[in-house]
Amino acid sequence: MQYVDEFRDPEKAKSLLQEITELSARLRKGKRRPLQIMEVCGGHTHAIFRYGIETMLPDDIELVHGPGCPVCVLPMGRVDDCVQLAEIPGVIFTTFGDAMRVPGSKKSLLQAKSEGADVRMVYSPLDALRIAQQNLDKEVVFFALGFETTMPSTAMTVLRAEAEGVINFSLFCNHITIIPTVKAILDSPELEIDGFLGPGHVSMVIGNEPYEFIAHKYGKPIVVAGFEPLDVLHALWMVLKQLDEGRSEVENQYARAVPGMGNCAALEAIGKVFELREFFEWRGLGSIDHSGVRMRKPYEAYDAEKKFAIRSVKIADPKSCQCGEVLKGVIKPWECKVFGTACTPETALGALMVSSEGACAAYYLFGDVEKIHSRRAEAEGAKAMAVAEAGL
């Protein structure tokens, strides 16, 4: 397959890995910890595990999994709002697949569906519009989520709904923006990230320029990366080269898909339909300024939050949840107290375990759970010993 097989070539991987190993060994010398490179986007987390890339990297590099998974950062309260909408008689609630499994405080959309709510999976918001046109006696609500990657298609759908005079269609807008997320990571005192792999598909829309502050204000290299395994390795190599040469720049490894200036038509549509919210609640990360979008006034007729009386209760995460720490990369999924025990894909406490891009799901599905448990037991044993020794 074109644009796929060339980027999965194991021979090219070998030479890249050799250079990565040499570079990281040199860069690590004298440091007490391995180099920490964060992949912001959940799609990269998935690719890293799907191809076993972590098993191929040297110990001098640690990959830190970032919060770029729009399903994972959905606060429980917003899921409850979805369920409330779905349970209104006469409403057809349409959503992307993954979001159906995220647990709310009482149930997920999938459970609501099994109890009789009309919840339907769609692949694109245009499918939701079509459903509205085919069911004029119902109200169709589309659960709009995602970073800038999916915003253009939502915006275009609203514009089409307006042009075609569809009135029984609205969206529950949970789109979020990537830049405030990355800034929150950079400002977090718990993290020491040496470089970033930038989100490839978000960048297709917004271009490379928005990341300049990461390189110039915070002095960290960022390389916008594609999603094939060679893309990931290549981008990692580019980050290490920058560190080795004392540079901090925005580079574009995914040039075959990402235009430097972004996609004008997409940005125009987004700008027409959406505006920034003053603040937006993120699961585990709290409230982040200017990180969410809502519909502009001329499109309020398509805003489910205006059409329906949504409860919008803020629900605290379960006490045992350490979703926020995993999302920020402060701890690895397997370091969460409930990973693989109380929290599994079947009995998920948080969205990271059910989303196909969630770090926890990636570790659980592709990683070695027993090894993880024994590593955790070892770490706890070592901690207990250290405490005991300190007490002596």
Next chain:
Amino acid sequence: MAHGGGGKAMRDLIDDVFVSAFDNDLLSTMEDQARFNLSDLALHGDRLAMTTDSYVVHPLRFPGGDIGKLAVCGTINDLAVGGAKPLYLSCAVIIEEGLEVDTLREIARSMAQTARLAGVSIVTGDTKVVDRGACDKLFINTTGIGVIREGLNLGADRVRPGDAILVNGLLGDHGAAILNARGELMLSTPIESDCAALHKLVDTLLAAAPGTRFIRDATRGGIATVLNEVAEASQVGILIHEDRTPLRQEMRGFCEILGLDPLYLANEGKIACAVPQNEADAALTAMRNHPLGRDSAIIGQATDGRPGRVVMQTVFGGRRIVDMIMGEQLPRIC
């Protein structure tokens, strides 16, 4: 609804649609049971095998088959993978009121043709009609009996480290065809279900590799599920190689765009089997010479790695776990 209540209308429905389609001596006696001479059965082996399955697939018709063909092949295959020669099937249908008789007739004919080609007879059955909404158009249950020849002992717990793992062709076609036939994805693809009766392929395999330990059809949950089940039952590790798993090119594209993993997509004409290493080449050659096994491949082997664990060597050179799937696969978002 007049049909479900017994009496003449029901009798007419059964006669008209099913008996005339299935048409055989055992059925045409129209007793409440089919009767078999035990001595005839004993000619084929020393153990009776019995299996049952219900088929609720929608849509009723899909590229490559329909619910009727599926109901016959699926049950034949469940017998065949145990080494049984499939002989007789029952057919019980639950029909939603309002289903067109022509649709029913078409599906009955499909079942009859599939059974005839497979050399299996449908010898008894039942029809029920339920209120609109009480079932989704048509549900079919088929129960099959077959006979296992003496000395043949296949089992999921019999696999040993070093055994080769083989499949008989391109994986995931049925799952993809059904997903696409539901019409939600709006993708244009020529992928068809691989629905087929596999008992003759199994005979070929067993003749060439009499030491075969285990065979199972990779239906719901795909090849990954079968491998996990056998790894657990035999308490062995399994290592498979991504670059050796046979996939249709269109399937690769379908899965790439949707973010689906073909290892978990259903098959209705594919088996996974474990054979001793020294019989692997013979097994492969024999299957490849059979029309239902042209794309057979050795995809990996059982190992003495962590018992119950299935690992895949990716095309890229790394390793990942292939776990049991939780729930259904859903297409990617971004």
